[in-house]
Amino acid sequence: MAKLKLMILGKDDDVLRAHCRPVDQITDRIIRLLDDMTETMRANNGCGLAANQVGVLRRVVVIEVEEGNVIELINPKIVAMAGEQHESEGCLSLPGRWGITTRPKSVTVRALNRKGEEFEITGQDLLARAFCHELDHLDGKMFSDNAEMIDPDKESRGGN
Numbered sequence: 001m002a003k004l005k006l007m008i009l010g011k012d013d014d015v016l017r018a019h020c021r022p023v024d025q026i027t028d029r030i031i032r033l034l035d036d037m038t039e040t041m042r043a044n045n046g047c048g049l050a051a052n053q054v055g056v057l058r059r060v061v062v063i064e065v066e067e068g069n070v071i072e073l074i075n076p077k078i079v080a081m082a083g084e085q086h087e088s089e090g091c092l093s094l095p096g097r098w099g100i101t102t103r104p105k106s107v108t109v110r111a112l113n114r115k116g117e118e119f120e121i122t123g124q125d126l127l128a129r130a131f132c133h134e135l136d137h138l139d140g141k142m143f144s145d146n147a148e149m150i151d152p153d154k155e156s157r158g159g160n
């Protein structure tokens with residue numbers, strides 16, 4: 001496995017704002033990409049990563065909101081959502097910035113696993129947010145586009 005370079009908003013907008021292409025064949029390159037993305041996410045203490053965040057314009061996502069339980073999504077689609085939540089969110093491609101987003105409370109995603117098998121997974125709360133956040137990346141969207149951003153100066157002063 002190898003740690004990949006993270007794309008940063010304001011510097012790498014060409015890839016972060018790109019619409020990623022579906023994976024049509026799960027090759028060794030895609031398997032390696034999944035492994036490298038997991039290593040990169042963990043090395044940066046992230047709980048999710050989309051392929052364009054490491055410069056690859058493919059619909060591939062890894063998520064780890066529960067330590068040791070990596071969810072790999074190839075060509076993911078949201079097939080159901082319910083409820084609403086307002087929580088703070090950050091992004092490895094926007095270091096040091098946080099904002100409050102409105103997301104569904106429960107989200108069901110359909111995707112392929114690394115063997116090419118279709119599966120569905122439902123997440124609540126943090127996992128539901130991670131699904132929305134990472135799938136948005138694949139369409140060139142950043143959480144900060146629709147968030148109430150928290151002033152970083154206030155944050156660093158420890159104020160409210």
Ligand code: ZN
Binds near residue numbers: 092093137
């Ligand atoms: Zn992100």
